[in-house]
Amino acid sequence: MERTPPHPEMDRFDLQRVLEALVDPVRRSIVAQLDAAGEDIACGAFDISVSKSTATHHFKVLREAGLIRQYYVGTSRLNALRRTEMDQAFPGLLDAVIPARAAGR
Amino acid sequence: MERTPPHPEMDRFDLQRVLEALVDPVRRSIVAQLDAAGEDIACGAFDISVSKSTATHHFKVLREAGLIRQYYVGTSRLNALRRTEMDQAFPGLLDAVIPARAAGR
DNA sequence: GTCGAAATTCGATGACTATCGTACTTGTGC
DNA sequence: GCACAAGTACGATAGTCATCGAATTTCGAC
Numbered sequence: 556m557e558r559t560p561p562h563p564e565m566d567r568f569d570l571q572r573v574l575e576a577l578v579d580p581v582r583r584s585i586v587a588q589l590d591a592a593g594e595d596i597a598c599g600a601f602d603i604s605v606s607k608s609t610a611t612h613h614f615k616v617l618r619e620a621g622l623i624r625q626y627y628v629g630t631s632r633l634n635a636l637r638r639t640e641m642d643q644a645f646p647g648l649l650d651a652v653i654p655a656r657a658a659g660r
Numbered sequence: 661m662e663r664t665p666p667h668p669e670m671d672r673f674d675l676q677r678v679l680e681a682l683v684d685p686v687r688r689s690i691v692a693q694l695d696a697a698g699e700d701i702a703c704g705a706f707d708i709s710v711s712k713s714t715a716t717h718h719f720k721v722l723r724e725a726g727l728i729r730q731y732y733v734g735t736s737r738l739n740a741l742r743r744t745e746m747d748q749a750f751p752g753l754l755d756a757v758i759p760a761r762a763a764g765r
Numbered sequence: 766g767t768c769g770a771a772a773t774t775c776g777a778t779g780a781c782t783a784t785c786g787t788a789c790t791t792g793t794g795c
Numbered sequence: 796g797c798a799c800a801a802g803t804a805c806g807a808t809a810g811t812c813a814t815c816g817a818a819t820t821t822c823g824a825c
Contacts (some may be wrong), residue, residue, distance in 0.1 A: 631773045647752030735801045
């Protein structure tokens, strides 16, 4: 079975989809943690207050919107923020939505 | 009875609230039309595809998030985009979210 | 092969919300 | 006064979605 889930190409990014992903506080927190860390993070290593199955759901939404890229390393699934692509598709959006960025970088 | 509805002050703007308002396509269209027009517009003069009662609901959400200011002139209620305040509170957000703005201004 | 860790899948559920029609209020004009 | 126009308020409804637990898959280590 293929273990690499589908990711949208950059030219198929959809603003509506991205906004729906970013409107959830938990998902926005995931994005913010990825941005702050500056490195890829495993699903289980995030500081979030929901169950694992709910977390899986959030990662899927973020991935399908194009905000993150997911790949396996062993049993862990690493998450990478697609910041460059997002910035190109929707300039200023992530900066406006991630608190740490908005607050003077 | 007081006819001026409550508006949040700028220092009480809440990102979560603003995003919830902007995630709806109808509301984003209202904001975009206000931005493009550059002048205040009456509730009934927008190009939207929902009933009047639904429109009222959307205007209320936008107002309570701080995105628009509403005031009466006769039986009409005019809507003004609070762009300056929004730009100050969340720099780059409206630019990123309004298509006309995002597409090279 | 067996065990445990990491994550997904699969319903089920509860809450929220966009939508509408109808009734009502408010103001203008005659 | 009356009629009309512009919006609002009020339920009601249907669809979506965040959440969870339990069962399952996949991989690494022993």
